[in-house]
Amino acid sequence: MVVFGFLDWFWLFLFIVLMIICGVLFYRLGKRSMSDFFLAGRGLPWWLPAASVYATHSATDTPIWISGVIYQHGLRGIWYTFFSAWCAISAFASTRIFRRSLAYTQAEWQTIRFSGLGAELLRGWIAGWQVFMNMFVLGWVGIAMGKVCHYLFNWPEWLGLILFSSLCAVYVLAAGYWGVVMADFQQGVIAFAVIIIVSIWGIATAGGPHTIIAKINSLGQSWRLNPFAFTGVASGDFPLVWFLTMLVIAVIGGFGMGTSIDWYPEAQRIQSAKTIRDASYSIWAGSALIVIRNSLWAVAILAFFTIYPHISSTAEYEMAWYRLGFEFLPVGLVGFFFAAIVAIHLSTVSTHLNLGASYATRDLYNHYFRPEAGEKELVWVGRISTLIILLGSFIYGMMMQEITQWLIFALWIMAAGIWLPSILQVVWWRFNSWGYLSSWIANLGLSWLVVWVLPEFHVIPVLPDYLQFWTMMVLGALIYIPLTFLTPPEDMNRLVKYYVMSRPLGWWKPVREEAIRKGLEGFSVVQSKGGI
């Protein structure tokens, strides 16, 4: 338990009041239309969504997870956190294409890229899945906050979960995405400042960089200082093939949409940027901040390792960064530190509340139940959806102990088998809605087989995670590629319209030729140069 002084409480209350007021101030803008409530009117300069990308992906569980991999693996552990690098290419490829589509959500994009029943099935599936996923993520990060409050103040876990998520809901309900993004900016600045302060403080407490290096060397663990300390090509706990697989997944994944679970909140930020250029820079810069943040954390955790080098309990060393703050910061700054943790938490909660509500409102209510609904009605449905998702997250949060393992598995299978189809839907004109839909379904079955059922019956050995990825990718392709060719291509008129609007990269020659044949504007250059 940590004891707060007057100054600690002062910082905490000041920050909470500022965060909530900052969000509520934008009430009038948020209620103007659905576009305002979910996309801030599509008019933000790049640095606002960039701060939101950074703030959203700094959650209460993030330092716990990063502390774990760095304490265990040393500096090479930064590669476990490198999946956010999908934005390196996405910012200049899929972000550009998606921003041009103007889709509110990834679910809506399916009905712009594809047509007919397959497109509608995809839209309904992705919308429903995203409503569930956002509730789940809120429950997950909410209960992590409950655990932090239990550790600090001995509160029951449900109190930390409900209290802070409810405070956050005040400004999300009032101002929608305007409140989210404005509060995210403020929270992102506070969180980044505190991450720098605590990390540098931790390094200094350990005796400074030279002492840290000397201690690690004296422990005979100099490999911890090498980010490229592979344990072999395919052997050990950090093989080269794992690293290469991670790079392929992260970097090449940037050509697709939905190759990372983080694509969905980023899609909202992309559409809220005022121009294509702003959208690109927001995604690139937001993720660059995440990469920089991870390196700061990594060195701070190395410092912690030199102070406590023999912790074997995962649960204990995963709290490394929090312990640096709460054990070593002076009284007065501890409250500042906790206020930053609250900021980190609220920025993640606000995003997922608003994002889940956008799928419920735009894709389910507006598209399937009330296509004729007016703007005022849709804003109210957005608010009611926000409230339902908040209440659902409390239930998920309280159930989390029992279901976490199952849901982490569900997250993994969602990401692994649809990685390649999520790229193909962007870069290959012939890939159709039935191909994409079948890849989702095939992935559900294959992942159970490859990860659990076949190893359990000794048909195949238990595969390392990078081999599971490649196996599921190949097996999945054996299903969705034939199915794509056995079903007709998408309606050519829809494809041409999509092509002219979005200008996708990759293999689009028949569509491009049809667009030229129809005499659409802007194709003289294409015609003369004979390329995309």
Next chain:
Amino acid sequence: MSWIKTKWTAEEAEQWTKEDYIIFIISPLVYILLAVGLALSLLLLWYGFVILCVGMVLLVIMLKIIDPKLKAVSEDYEVKQREYLEDLEKIARWEE
């Protein structure tokens, strides 16, 4: 860098060109160099500062290459955006 195009018409900027492909290589490299360079610099290792500097130089080069093109794409697209938004509403409301 005369082989890098810095003046774009809207039509030219809409195509995927060598400038985009160069960025697809440089951009992940910048992330890797920033991540490794910053971590090693915080440990005051000289090669950390070198890696960090290379990352920052590449970042500047990246922006010099891609920014003129992104500006041209954006300016042209914003003119058409209103019409596209109307189409989007038609799909959402089953009018198309």
